[in-house]
Amino acid sequence: MMRERLLAYVYYWQINGKGSHGLLRDQDYLKTTCWLATHAGSELKALPEVAEFMAACRDAYGGESYERYLRQRDRCTVCGESYKVENVSYCVECHMRYCARCRGDIQRDGHGGYLCDCGGQVVG
Numbered sequence: 273m274m275r276e277r278l279l280a281y282v283y284y285w286q287i288n289g290k291g292s293h294g295l296l297r298d299q300d301y302l303k304t305t306c307w308l309a310t311h312a313g314s315e316l317k318a319l320p321e322v323a324e325f326m327a328a329c330r331d332a333y334g335g336e337s338y339e340r341y342l343r344q345r346d347r348c349t350v351c352g353e354s355y356k357v358e359n360v361s362y363c364v365e366c367h368m369r370y371c372a373r374c375r376g377d378i379q380r381d382g383h384g385g386y387l388c389d390c391g392g393q394v395v396g
């Protein structure tokens with residue numbers, strides 16, 4: 273699950289001296305940032321160690337390289353159309369990717385978010 277995975281990333285980063293090793297970038301950074309902004313991620317977002325870790329990721333990879341990543345293209349796994357990454361939504365638990373139109377057809381989570389068939393939160 274996203275929660276356990278993120279805590280494992282944070283712990284790994286801490287025991288390795290809080291260097292650049294183990295920081296999230298590109299798709300992992302996107303999924304995690306967006307997930308933390310959802311209802312499901314709100315509990316972890318409040319943890320200081322998570323905030324510190326995400327700030328380190330942002331400092332390392334949140335600038336120009338992340339902007340470049342967002343402008344790349346990715347394909348909706350449902351309809352097969354290609355879109356810019358910034359317009360694609362990602363399941364945090366599996367490899368499903370949704371364009372805005374196909375995302376409209378999936379389940380809602382009751383908190384303004386979307387759920388993949390696998391049960392994972394769909395973010396971005």
Ligand SMILES: [Zn+2]
Pocket residue numbers: 348349350351352353370371372373374375
């Ligand atoms: Zn689609």
Ligand SMILES: [Zn+2]
Pocket residue numbers: 363364365366367368388389390391392
């Ligand atoms: Zn999924």
